[in-house]
Structures are given as structure tokens and as C-alpha cells.
Amino acid sequence: xxxxxxxxxxxxxxxxxxxxxxxxxxxxxxxxxxxxxxxxxxxxxxxxxxxxxxxxxxxxxxxxxxxxxxxxxxxxxxxxxxxxxxxxxxxxxxxxxxxxxxxxxxxxxxxxxxxxxxxxxxxxxxxxxxxxxxxxxxxxxxxxxxxxxxxxxxxxxxxxxxxxxxxxxxxxxxxxxxxxxxxxxxxxxxxxxxxxxxxxxxxxxxxxxxxxxxxxxxxxxxxxxxxxxxxxxxxxxxxxxxxxxxxxxxxxxxxxxxxxxxxxxxxxxxxxxxxxxxxxxxxxxxxxxxxxxxxxxxxxxxxxxxxxxxxxxxxxxxxxxxxxxxxxxxxxxxxxx
Numbered sequence: 001x002x003x004x005x006x007x008x009x010x011x012x013x014x015x016x017x018x019x020x021x022x023x024x025x026x027x028x029x030x031x032x033x034x035x036x037x038x039x040x041x042x043x044x045x046x047x048x049x050x051x052x053x054x055x056x057x058x059x060x061x062x063x064x065x066x067x068x069x070x071x072x073x074x075x076x077x078x079x080x081x082x083x084x085x086x087x088x089x090x091x092x093x094x095x096x097x098x099x100x101x102x103x104x105x106x107x108x109x110x111x112x113x114x115x116x117x118x119x120x121x122x123x124x125x126x127x128x129x130x131x132x133x134x135x136x137x138x139x140x141x142x143x144x145x146x147x148x149x150x151x152x153x154x155x156x157x158x159x160x161x162x163x164x165x166x167x168x169x170x171x172x173x174x175x176x177x178x179x180x181x182x183x184x185x186x187x188x189x190x191x192x193x194x195x196x197x198x199x200x201x202x203x204x205x206x207x208x209x210x211x212x213x214x215x216x217x218x219x220x221x222x223x224x225x226x227x228x229x230x231x232x233x234x235x236x237x238x239x240x241x242x243x244x245x246x247x248x249x250x251x252x253x254x255x256x257x258x259x260x261x262x263x264x265x266x267x268x269x270x271x272x273x274x275x276x277x278x279x280x281x282x283x284x285x286x287x288x289x290x291x292x293x294x295x296x297x298x299x300x301x302x303x304x305x306x307x308x309x310x311x312x313x314x315x316x317x318x319x320x321x322x323x324x325x326x327x328x329x330x331x332x333x334x335x336x337x
Contacts, residue, residue: 001028004069006062007035007054008197009076012043012086015262016212016313019197032056032072044076044086052084053077058190063159064201071160071197073190088317089189095321096185099328102337105236105304106188106320107165107181107229111312112199113216114146114174115209120216121145122173129173132221136171145174149203154178156198162191171222171272181229185320192316214267214311223267223274224312230323231304234336239301241336246282246291246305248330249323253280253290256326259318261311268309275308 008021020042024035039045039052054074062069076084083090096104114121122145123129138144150167157164157178165179178199180192196212203210215223234241249256257264257277268277275281275290282291282305284298290309297303310319331337 002026003028003067004062004065005032005072006065006070007056007072007074008194009037009054009074010086010088010193010315012039012084014043017086017315019193019200021197028068032059032070034077035074039076039084044084051079053079057089058194060160060162060194063156063198071194073194088315088321089186092186092189092317092321092324095325099324099332102232102234102328102331104185104320104324104328105182105231106185106323107179107183107304108188108192108310108316108319109177109179109225109227109229110192110195110212111170111175111177111224111226112210112212113172113224114149114176114203115211115216116207120172120174121208123217132171135169135173135175137168143173144169146176146208149206149208150176150178152202153195153199156202157195160194160198162195163187164191164195170224172217175216175222175224185324186317189316189320212311212313214261214263214313220272222272225267225274225308226261226310226312226314226316226319228307228310228319228323229304230307230327232328232331232337234331235302235304237302238336239298241331241334242293242297242303242305244330244334244336245327246293248326249291249307250280250282251330252322252326256307256322257309259314259322260309261314263313264309264311267311273308277309 005024010017035054040047040050058073167178265277268274270276273287281289283289284293285295292306
């Protein structure tokens with residue numbers, strides 16, 4: 001007996017990394033070995049030193065192939081045993097370990113857009129559909145496009161055991177969102193990357209592509225983000241820690257923007273439920289702020305914050321590394337742990 005292991009990794013494409021995968025056949029019950037690949041074909045090595053190494057770090061059932069088959073998320077290493085420069089998970093791990101005692105939770109809202117024949121799903125061959133207004137959380141064939149793919153993706157994530165917590169149609173035709181979390185800083189990234197891979201793979205069966213472009217259509221259309229909800233134990237217990245976290249994000253606004261996804265200026269314009277990329281603000285129930293404090297959090301005087309700046313194309317390992325490092329360090333300095 002044997003099973004199929006789909007090895008999945010993040011490549012070195014710039015400015016936005018892409019997912020790659022290949023299949024290995026293993027004997028039933030066999031452990032998952034390290035495996036090599038051609039890094040010169042993934043923007044991760046020169047041709048004369050092309051070998052790179054895949055090290056399995058997270059596995060789950062393969063909901064597409066079924067049976068005993070597995071999806072295997074890997075970190076990329078050099079042949080000398082050191083993490084590859086593109087291995088952002090390895091950069092996150094020591095930060096997550098340093099502040100593990102603060103018990104950080106994340107929930108990431110992944111927006112994305114379906115495309116077919118060079119235009120968003122639901123857009124006419126020429127011109128534009130009706131303006132935004134009825135598509136968000138809509139129902140009906142004149143408002144919602146791609147639901148069959150979305151439902152298959154939701155079921156696949158559940159069958160894989162991922163921490164998916166919801167889906168909804170978004171503001172533009174062909175635009176959707178799924179949410180991963182709550183989960184820790186490393187776990188939320190692992191589950192997000194596998195969920196993205198499943199989305200691309202299932203859409204492929206329908207001859208549709210899913211893009212994380214932060215501004216898939218120019219003009220009066222919403223962009224696509226990855227709003228990141230964050231809390232620590234202290235934030236879940238008191239409001240002062242929430243304000244400390246917001247002020248810490250303000251102090252490092254530029255550093256965070258640099259790691260929140262390519263072309264962020266195209267999306268953070270100050271319109272379409274965004275704050276301008278050049279400014280930082282936080283406020284209660286304010287979807288035009290950089291960071292939103294939900295109204296119920298102010299009422300309860302405890303809870304979480306939502307960083308609305310990350311792009312849809314953000315690397316989840318990078319965003320959790322930045323937020324954990326910035327906020328947890330500030331909370332530690334303030335004695336709010």
C-alpha cells in the first residue's frame with residue numbers, strides 16, 4: 001500500500017511569493033522525509049547551485065484526493081541545513097517563542113477575487129456591472145458569482161482540519177472572503193497557506209483563477225485585504241493593554257506597511273473602507289482607520305483589535321511576526337502581560 005503526499009512550499013517570487021507543490025508516493029505508514037527541488041526554477045537558487053531542501057512542518061488530510069493522502073506544508077532550507085532567505089516561517093518562530101507566554105491569538109480575513117477570461121467573475125465582457133452596493137453578503141445569480149467554488153473550498157478546509165471560521169461574499173462582484181482563526185502566530189500562517197493552496201487548486205477545476213491582487217480593478221471598487229485580528233491574554237482581560245497595542249503599532253507604522261504586502265499604496269487610498277497609507281489612526285468601530293477597535297470591545301473593556309492595513313497578498317508569517325514583535329514587546333515594557 002502507498003499514499004500520495006503533496007509537498008507544498010512558498011517560493012522566492014518577488015514582490016509577492018507564490019505557492020508551489022509536487023507529489024511524492026510513500027509507503028503506507030512511512031514518515032515524511034525531507035525532499036529536494038530545483039530552486040533555480042522557483043527564484044530561490046542559481047542554476048549552478050540549484051538544489052534546495054523541503055522540510056515538512058505541517059501536515060493535514062488531503063481533501064481533494066481523499067483516502068490516506070496528505071497535504072504537506074514545508075519550510076525551504078539550503079543544503080547546508082540553514083533556512084533559506086525566503087523562509088519567513090523560520091523568521092517568525094523565534095519571535096513567537098519569545099512571546100509565547102502572552103498567548104497571542106490571530107484571526108486573518110482573507111479577501112480574494114475570482115477571474116475568468118481576463119476579468120473578474122461576474123463582470124460583463126464589455127463595460128462594468130452595476131455599482132457596489134448589493135454584492136456584499138448578497139444572494140442571487142445577479143449578485144453572487146463563484147459560490148460553487150467557495151462552498152467546495154469551505155468543505156475542503158473543514159475536511160483538512162483547518163481552523164476556518166467563516167466565508168462571505170465581498171463588496172465587488174467575484175470577490176469573496178474566508179477567515180482563518182483564532183490561532184497562534186505560526187499556526188494561523190500554516191493554515192492560511194494551505195487554505196490558499198486549496199482555493200487555487202479547486203478554482204483550477206472550474207477554469208477560474210483566484211487572485212490576491214490588492215486592487216484587482218481600478219476605480220470605484222473596493223480593494224482586497226487581509227484584515228488581521230489580534231489579541232493577547234492581557235488584551236482579552238483589560239482595555240489599557242488594547243490602547244498600548246494600538247500606540248505601539250502607531251510608533252512602527254512605516255515598518256509594518258513595508259511588510260504588509262506589495263502595492264499597498266494602490267489599496268490604502270483613504271477611500272473604500274481604508275485609511276490612507278501615509279497616515280496612521282485607530283478608532284472604535286471605524287473601518288476608515290488603520291486599526292479598528294470593535295465597538296463591543298470598548299463596551300466590554302477587553303477583547304481584540306483589527307489591523308485593517310495588511311493586503312490580501314500579505315505573507316501571514318510576516319504579518320504575525322511584525323504584530324507579535326511590536327505589540328508584545330510594548331506590553332512587556334508596560335508590565336501588561
